[in-house]
Amino acid sequence: MTFSPDSDLRVATLGNGVRVVAMRLPHVETASASVFVRAGSQHEGSRDNGISHVVEHMAFKGTATRDCQTINLDAERLGADVNAHTDKDHTAFHMSGLARDAGAFVRMLADIVLNSTFPAVELERERDVILHEYAEDEDDALATAFKLFDKMCFGSHPLAQPVIGLRRNIERFSRDELLGYVASRYSAPNVVVGVAGNIDPDALVREADAAFGAMKGGAVNAVEAATYVGGVAARRQPGFSQTHVVLGFPLPPQGADDHAGAVAAALFGEGMSSPLLDQIRERRGLAYYASCSADVMELGGQFVIEATTAPEHLDAYIVEVGRLLAQHAGHVDPVGLARARNQIAVRLLRADERPLRRLENAAQNLFVHGRVRARTELIERLDAVTAEDVRRAFETMLAAPPALAIAGKLGKLPAARYADVLAGALGRRASPAPVAPLAKAA
Incomplete structure (x- = not known):
């Protein structure tokens, strides 16, 4: 592992290529942990536009050892907030709570990112939730204007695609497609694990190494630069x-x-x-x-x-x-x-x-x-x-x-x-x- 020299900031690269950022913020009593994956709508083709967002939703619906109810309870019994978001260039998973539980947050996020099973029955339930979100987005005139704007800026380039995806894709995605997308995109060089708060940076780097050190390697998820159209x-x-x-x-x-x-x-x-x-x-x-x-x-x-x-x-x-x-x-x-x-x-x-x-x-x-x-x-x-x-x-x-x-x-x-x-x-x-x-x- 290699480190930055700043005493309150550790930037480590694990043996498999996962990067770890640990920030000591002594003025707060809480800690936030996040896992960032370099996989968003710009990494999707037109047929799988929206799959990064569906994966984000489904990651919390069950792992090899925990069902969705246990995932939620494990975090909330510690008083922690759990959230996630998808953007054009990345997907992120977050937990925030007491600083003493920062290591547990890293371990729980690792379970979600590395071991999600995408149960078929949960996919059918969550599909309806995402379609409600899609309908709200379509009904929002400002969101519509921005989607049109992206198309006018970047034409057919993936950067122009909406993060939420296309209705027909959301209605079609299968469990196998989600598993295949994660297998191809969720690899060590495309992951950053971050922890910030009143923490021991060295200890949290060790936690991240234990949780993510065995993650599979792979190539960086690269996309050609967009050409502006107008x-x-x-x-x-x-x-x-x-x-x-x-x-x-x-x-x-x-x-x-x-x-x-x-x-x-x-x-x-x-x-x-x-x-x-x-x-x-x-x-x-x-x-x-x-x-x-x-x-x-x-x-x-x-x-x-x-x-x-x-x-x-x-x-x-x-x-x-x-x-x-x-x-x-x-x-x-x-x-x-x-x-x-x-x-x-x-x-x-x-x-x-x-x-x-x-x-x-x-x-x-x-x-x-x-x-x-x-x-x-x-x-x-x-x-x-x-x-x-x-x-x-x-x-x-x-x-x-x-x-x-x-x-x-x-x-x-x-x-x-x-x-x-x-x-x-x-x-x-x-x-x-x-x-x-x-x-x-x-």
């Missing part, structure tokens, strides 16, 4: 009185370590004094909710502007956002730049105060960069971003075809109409990107 899509959803809009542009992926896009997003639309909120909400009343963020992933990045507006304000909203973007491609306000840097620094500090968030950040660092980067390193890189770097980031984004997704209440005009409005707002003569047919709710 395009416009719209979907009418009956029953909604407002329109949800997601507009975005490409950013470099995580591996590029380019922070200008993140600073640009904070400058443009984080906080009430940001240009987006000040102009769209405070001065023009075009939306109650609007925000801007940089979603930088392993395979690609997105500069994301989202808002909820009234259908009659949609054109004006798109025009004003286009004007603001063009303005920032010409000049970046130094006061706004300082505000953005400070907001990002505070966000990083707050994330460090949440053990599970710290563990997830560490796991993503290991998956992408092969090491856990110190918070001070990230803040230094952000502080090094200049006004010219940010201006250039806006200029580069606006040279690419935008991705625009609209869902909720829409008029009878075709999606091409919104493409032309956006083209005009960005100072272009023709439709800025391919246009998808106007879709109805599924």
Whole structure:
């Protein structure tokens, strides 16, 4: 095993390739343990889209030695919270409770990740639960807009696929398919075990070695980088009185370590004094909710502007956002730049105060960069971003075809109409990107 030199942080690589992160946080009396698996919707084909999410649900439904009731009781009799989530780039399993039980959390999570049996009878019950979750997601206009947005950004690449998957896949997945997916994706080089809290880091590394040291090896779950496409899509959803809009542009992926896009997003639309909120909400009343963020992933990045507006304000909203973007491609306000840097620094500090968030950040660092980067390193890189770097980031984004997704209440005009409005707002003569047919709710 190899270790990092930090006395309160241990990063160990077990003999089989499993990485272990143990963080001592002496100011808390609790501990959180997580297992991160580099298997998410970006690792799925179209026929198995959604299988990572189904595996996450089913992992708690029985192991070789415990049924689902025992799994829940074993955690809750210790007062522990149990949770899990699936994302595009990973699946994670969590337990949080008293620090003295951290070793037990690692052992119980190992049982869930390594020994799940996916009982057929439980699969049929859980299938209905997941289909209810799917229906809720389909009924959410903002979630629909984001799914359309991902498709417009990345086209047919797996990164464009929804984490929850496709209904027909959820209805079809068999126990054998789940077991086969786990056998092919859940291997030691794709796993990070993390523990944070008032713990002995060395002792928890030993616990992780005992629990995961025999996990099978294998190759890293690699996927080719996504190619950004751009395009416009719209979907009418009956029953909604407002329109949800997601507009975005490409950013470099995580591996590029380019922070200008993140600073640009904070400058443009984080906080009430940001240009987006000040102009769209405070001065023009075009939306109650609007925000801007940089979603930088392993395979690609997105500069994301989202808002909820009234259908009659949609054109004006798109025009004003286009004007603001063009303005920032010409000049970046130094006061706004300082505000953005400070907001990002505070966000990083707050994330460090949440053990599970710290563990997830560490796991993503290991998956992408092969090491856990110190918070001070990230803040230094952000502080090094200049006004010219940010201006250039806006200029580069606006040279690419935008991705625009609209869902909720829409008029009878075709999606091409919104493409032309956006083209005009960005100072272009023709439709800025391919246009998808106007879709109805599924």
